[in-house]
Amino acid sequence: MIQFFAPDIASTQMLPEEEARHAIKVLRSHPGDILTIVDGRGMRYTCRLLSDNPRHADIEIISTEPQPPVWHTDITLAVAPTKNADRMEWLIEKVVEIGVNRIVPLLCRHSERKVMKTDRLERIAVSAMKQSLKATLPVIAPLTPIGEFIAAERADSRFICYCDDYIERVPLVRAYTPQARSATVLIGPEGDFDPVEVKSALDAGFRPVTLGDNRLRTETAALVAVDTIHILNQLSETQQK
Amino acid sequence: MIQFFAPDIASTQMLPEEEARHAIKVLRSHPGDILTIVDGRGMRYTCRLLSDNPRHADIEIISTEPQPPVWHTDITLAVAPTKNADRMEWLIEKVVEIGVNRIVPLLCRHSERKVMKTDRLERIAVSAMKQSLKATLPVIAPLTPIGEFIAAERADSRFICYCDDYIERVPLVRAYTPQARSATVLIGPEGDFDPVEVKSALDAGFRPVTLGDNRLRTETAALVAVDTIHILNQLSETQQK
Numbered sequence: 001m002i003q004f005f006a007p008d009i010a011s012t013q014m015l016p017e018e019e020a021r022h023a024i025k026v027l028r029s030h031p032g033d034i035l036t037i038v039d040g041r042g043m044r045y046t047c048r049l050l051s052d053n054p055r056h057a058d059i060e061i062i063s064t065e066p067q068p069p070v071w072h073t074d075i076t077l078a079v080a081p082t083k084n085a086d087r088m089e090w091l092i093e094k095v096v097e098i099g100v101n102r103i104v105p106l107l108c109r110h111s112e113r114k115v116m117k118t119d120r121l122e123r124i125a126v127s128a129m130k131q132s133l134k135a136t137l138p139v140i141a142p143l144t145p146i147g148e149f150i151a152a153e154r155a156d157s158r159f160i161c162y163c164d165d166y167i168e169r170v171p172l173v174r175a176y177t178p179q180a181r182s183a184t185v186l187i188g189p190e191g192d193f194d195p196v197e198v199k200s201a202l203d204a205g206f207r208p209v210t211l212g213d214n215r216l217r218t219e220t221a222a223l224v225a226v227d228t229i230h231i232l233n234q235l236s237e238t239q240q241k
Numbered sequence: 242m243i244q245f246f247a248p249d250i251a252s253t254q255m256l257p258e259e260e261a262r263h264a265i266k267v268l269r270s271h272p273g274d275i276l277t278i279v280d281g282r283g284m285r286y287t288c289r290l291l292s293d294n295p296r297h298a299d300i301e302i303i304s305t306e307p308q309p310p311v312w313h314t315d316i317t318l319a320v321a322p323t324k325n326a327d328r329m330e331w332l333i334e335k336v337v338e339i340g341v342n343r344i345v346p347l348l349c350r351h352s353e354r355k356v357m358k359t360d361r362l363e364r365i366a367v368s369a370m371k372q373s374l375k376a377t378l379p380v381i382a383p384l385t386p387i388g389e390f391i392a393a394e395r396a397d398s399r400f401i402c403y404c405d406d407y408i409e410r411v412p413l414v415r416a417y418t419p420q421a422r423s424a425t426v427l428i429g430p431e432g433d434f435d436p437v438e439v440k441s442a443l444d445a446g447f448r449p450v451t452l453g454d455n456r457l458r459t460e461t462a463a464l465v466a467v468d469t470i471h472i473l474n475q476l477s478e479t480q481q482k
Contacts, residue, residue: 063380066382070453070454070455086261090331094461095465097455097456097457097461098455098457098461098465128378130453131456131458132456132457132458133456134455137264152380171475171479173472173475173476173479174479200468212311212471212475213309213311214338214339214340214373214375215338215372215374216338216339216373217338217372217373220338220339223335223464224339224468226251227465227468227469227472228451228468228472230470231414231469231472232476234412234414235414235473237416237471238412238414238415
């Protein structure tokens, strides 16, 4: 199945130009063909293409089906962007496939990257959402200073992963209680969090966690943290059955 | 800490040329400097550099420390290479960081890629081993026809992940018993396994599993499968404590 993305499909009844070009020029869809369209807010539409004009591709909505995420924890990944842009982009693709609700690029004291445009990350997220047959587009926040993020964050379960062992940390597999309503994980930059940042997170109620005994790159740690939440949720769901 | 890789360090007492160039030209190590060297077979050496000639970088071994993997299950990932070579290379890097013992590229009926050189994958594995401070280099097998692999495979726990639901599958989080002595996971190509391949795996005792309700790309599924084994092992280890 191929999904198209049209955030305003319900009001415009028309494919955005880029998606229309893909449907008509690349996939050679014709008037009368049935297309699957998602709005990025959890709704999937079965539509009939009415036009073969890629600049004005009208559609008719045949049916509407809500597609809530298949996971039940609202997951926020707050991560310092990697120096290498490819690694960050790869991370976005993978966590969107695996399932995440919000991604917050963090500006930390030891961040290698102090500015970041999120448009490209948005496009990667859209593509991963379509490809993995989701209908909800994760929120990608602008680059946010870590202090500001910590002060505002309200998730039920909040964790900070870091490498140094000057404060005792619990494995995330132990610290996370499955099926939390909402969970947030902080992942630091290549140079790790500054002790001041760790302290402010702990003071704000974040729990210090470790992902095990392997040294992981920033983007690998971020992926493993999100995946750990999913796996523990799955384990608890299948136990209940 | 920076690790160098020298598979024959114990017998040659000399860094291989590429590693010597990195130590002397890039990192500007001098005679007398202490280097950490791993042999890829589980041994870590603390050495003194004796020369500043990158073509003949003699070292003296000061101490030797076995570094067995931090996980206790012998993990084999048998995966059909992705059409896009980057995705396969990325996968190798990530599973080496997270921890794997053997990677077998599979030739399947629906494989998009029917030939594959493994030298580049080897180099990526070496680099990920060094970077994640491991001393054991996973084995990267040559491209192996799936029938041949299935017939020869003897791991205690054997799983085949596939997308189609014509045969009932169990979630891997349920099917895997933590701390298995050895575990093997088969991951199919973009076009999934052929039913004949699935049948031969099931006949040989592989259990059919699913990784959850998300549609994952080949390389994402492979990564999640390996990570699931690690997370369930970690959970069981921390329960025992």
